[in-house]
Amino acid sequence: MTEPWPRPRTEEENPSMPAQRPRGVSIQDVARAAGVSRQTVSNALNAPHKLRPDTLERVTALIEEMGYRPDQSARSLRSGTRRIIAYTTPETDPDNPNALMSGFLEAMVAAAGEAGYRILLVRPRPGQSKARALEDVIAARTADAILLSDVLEDDPCVDYLHETGFPFAVFGRTGPGRPQAWVDVDSAQAMIDMVGLLSSHGHRRVAYLGTSAALPWLRHREAGFRIGARRFGLAGHEAFVDGLDEVVAVARDLLNRSPRPTALVLDDDWLAPGAYAAAQAEGLTVGADLAVTGFNDMPYTRLLQPALTTVRLPLRRIADALVSRLLQSVEEGAPPEAGLLLAGDPVLRPSMTTLA
Amino acid sequence: MTEPWPRPRTEEENPSMPAQRPRGVSIQDVARAAGVSRQTVSNALNAPHKLRPDTLERVTALIEEMGYRPDQSARSLRSGTRRIIAYTTPETDPDNPNALMSGFLEAMVAAAGEAGYRILLVRPRPGQSKARALEDVIAARTADAILLSDVLEDDPCVDYLHETGFPFAVFGRTGPGRPQAWVDVDSAQAMIDMVGLLSSHGHRRVAYLGTSAALPWLRHREAGFRIGARRFGLAGHEAFVDGLDEVVAVARDLLNRSPRPTALVLDDDWLAPGAYAAAQAEGLTVGADLAVTGFNDMPYTRLLQPALTTVRLPLRRIADALVSRLLQSVEEGAPPEAGLLLAGDPVLRPSMTTLA
DNA sequence: CTAGGTCCTGTGAACGTTCATATCATCCGC
DNA sequence: GCGGATGATATGAACGTTCACAGGACCTAG
Structure with missing residues (x-):
């Protein structure tokens, strides 16, 4: 069994000692118990090969038995390494949370964990800028490296971090002429692939329903659609919505263009329920009359009836790439020189239709 | 402007010093620059009232100018406090991520942040038990307190933490006879309220579509439905689904019971798209013929057509309560003696119908 | 002018670890 | 049997901060 967290010592036990935070088993305790020095215990954990097998076994057993773990603060103070990656969680509107965050964090925790790192969530305090929080x-x-996401073109944090030389990486590309410590999904290519998929299913007239917000990834998807439509020789209309209320009306409008499109390409899953409703209102059946x-x-998207054909982001691969880049910066001091684009995976589900 | 992160010193700058992690501005540096002692600088940050106004101003200005921040590790080592809350993220299936996690984390980060704490995501390493990770x-x-969520009845972590005396709190109730350091949503009451809402809208025959997984919160909602139906004198059928595939069929079956229900109560939003599809298949219009x-x-749920009437979890209040309980444990050493149930808020949206 | 208080500031120590290096034991070949 | 090499273990120092307490400046009142 393990040593319980030591309670604060009472007056009776040690009258002279003032109330203080409890301390646990220290390396000295283990060393004494094992009849060896501090350093030997330290080596048992950090450089086991330096110990004779019998000593190693004895010390390791005692470490386990006494439940000794090196104090993280002391270790960090001495060694200068924290094994922590700070992630500045984008401040999301509670009514409209960043839907990707959950999956992305999940992947990051797993990827960082395998490298022995943990994720610390950092948020600027009210009235504090993000750059200031990073500072x-x-x-x-507090951390060995910093992870950013949802970075816009003009985000000063990227340049600030670059200037300081502190190890960092970004989920989401930054423009040319700026630090290229990013990993991103190749949204344009994924959209091209999706158009290709539609083309291969016989579609010739496709419509694009996008979100008008000025977010870079949305513009990449739009560009991908255009390129795809041209490359595969498809006729394509485009329309954009500004908010939730407009979705159905704009989608219906798109469906009424002539010639009527056989497929509706959305730039984000969130438009899907509205698109489905629009199809229904137009007397079309998604997955049969309309893709x-x-x-x-x-x-x-898997709950929808029919389930939605969409693009899966390779979150785990993104996380792995980010962690590997961060560790490269931390350990070698050399940030990567170019960004990394990863392909998205089209996921074929019943909302796709095949035309003769 | 602020001091950049100091690069490792080169050989030229300091030939005798071996390659080592760079260090930043220390309290000593500030003290020297200000012509005061370390302690005075420390006090300027931790106990400003102990300084004369002019000294305080001078030192504070210098701290700002030099970009000095106390080294977190050193501070923790000395003071024994880390200002970190560890959260063991439940291992979620990447295909079926815990949908609540995003919003809950968001709320926790905000609530903890206001108290000066940060959230550290901790995950058991592969093959390691959760209890071991907490140990x-x-x-x-590593942390001052631990936060758990998604705890099942027999989760040994709760008892383990209780035994150690380490400050912790749980999102989700634990059974009687076990530590009561939890905060939870009063799911049963929320469901009763929802049934009451339906009753007040004229509904007399309501059906309950639940998930058969043996999760405590689902059983609380089911119980709440039963109590509500009895209390408001409504006739209620119940049916349960095991997986995504069954939803539409089971929902249709429910809608075909006689007398036909005028409202369908779901135990989770994820059933809604299937329920909508079932209604459509039965020729019913959600929000008109069927609530x-x-x-x-x-x-x-706000994207659905029509938007779904549902129960909003008071995530921010939950997070505040959890943080306040954690801090109480940390600072006073006394864990709360009873759990805390918070009310959910029914959110009225167009999927509700009013009967004459 | 001084005693006595009240603040404010400075000094040494300690937190628990790892680094750098010294010391010691062991073993090999001669 | 001994010098030297090799490798294991031990020792002192340092990381940067805060705690406990000592000391000093200043002020007021007698």
Whole structure:
């Protein structure tokens, strides 16, 4: 069994000692119990090959038995490494949370964990800028590296981090002429592939329903659609919505263009329920008369009737790439020189239709 | 401007010093620059009232100018406090991520942040038990407190943490006779309220579509439905689904019971798309002929056509309560003696119908 | 002018670990 | 049997901070 967390010592046990935070088993305790020195215990954990097998076994057994774990703070203070990656969670509107965050974090925790790192969620305090929060993390030596996501073109944090030389990486590309420490999904290519998929299913007239927000990834998807339509020789209309209320009306409008499109390409899964409703209102059956495709593979896309054909982001591969880049920066001091684009995976589900 | 992250010193700058992790501005540096002692600088940050105004101002200005932040590790080592809450993220199936996690984390980060704490995501390493991972956190003094969620009745972690005396709290209730350091949503009451809402809209025959998984919160919702139906004198059928494939069929079956229900109560939002499809298949219009209600207020419920009436979990209040309980444990050493149930908020959306 | 208080500031120590290096034991070949 | 090499273990120092307490400046009142 393991040593319980030591309670604060009472007055009776040690009258002279003032109330203080309890301390646990220290390396000295283990060393004494094993009849060896501190350093030997330290080596048993950090450089086992330096110990004779019998000593190693004895010390290791005692470490286990006493439940000794090196104090993280002391280890960090001495060695200068924290094994922590700070992630500045984008401030999301509670009414409209970043749907990707959950899956992305999941992947990051797993990827970082396998490398022996943990994720610390950092949020700027009210009234504090993101750059300032990062400055705190760096100056207080809270983490070994910083992870950013949802970065816009003009985000000053990227340049700030680059200037400081602190190891960092970004989920989402940054423009040319700026630091290229990013990993991103090749949204344009994924959209081209999706158009190709529609083409291979016999579609010739496809419509694009997009979101008008000025977010880079949305523009990449739009560009991908255009390129795909041209490359595969498809006729394509486009329309954009600004908010939730417009979706059905704009989608219906798209479906009424002539010649009527046989497929509706959405730039994000969130448009799918509205698109389905529009199809129904027009007397079309998704998956039979009309193909609908989304983007992101949100969990609910499989709940829809019919389930949505969409693009799955390779979150685990993204996380692995980010972690590997971060560790490269930390350990070798050399940030990667180019960004990394990863392909998205089209997921074929019943909302696809095949034309003769 | 702020001091950049110091690069490792080169050989030229300091020939005798071996390659080592760079260090930043220390308290000593600030003290020297200000012509005061370390302690005075420390006090400027930790106990400003102990300084004369002019000294305080001078030192504070210098701290700002030099970009000094106390080294987190050193501070923790000395003071024994880390200002970190460890959260053991439940291992979620990447295909079926815990939909609540995103919103809950968001709320926790905000609530903890306001109290000056950060959230560290901890995951058991492959092959390592959750209890073991927590033991690591405690023994290595990585965090001041631990937060659990998605705890099942027999989860040994709760008892383990209770035994150690380490500060912890749980999102989700634990059974009687076990530690009561939890905060939870009063699912049963929320469901009763939802039935009451239906009753007040004129409904007399309501059907319950539940998930058969043996999760405590689902059973609470089911119980709430039964109590509500009895209390408001409604006739209620119940049916349960095991997986995604069954939803439409089981829902249609429910709608075909006689007398036909006028409302469909779901135990989770994820059933809504299937329920909508079933209604359509039966020739019913949700929001006109049939009311449908969900639970959890997932982001996509507002996308559905019509938007879903559901129960919003008070995530922010839950997070606040959890943080306040954690801090109470940390600071006063006394864990709360009873759990805390918080009410869910019914959210009225167009999937509700009013009967004459 | 001084005693006595009240603040404010400075000094040494300690937190628990790892680094750098010294010391010691062991073993091999001669 | 001994010098030297090799490798294991031990020792002192340092990481940067805060705690406990000592010391000093300043002020007021007698």
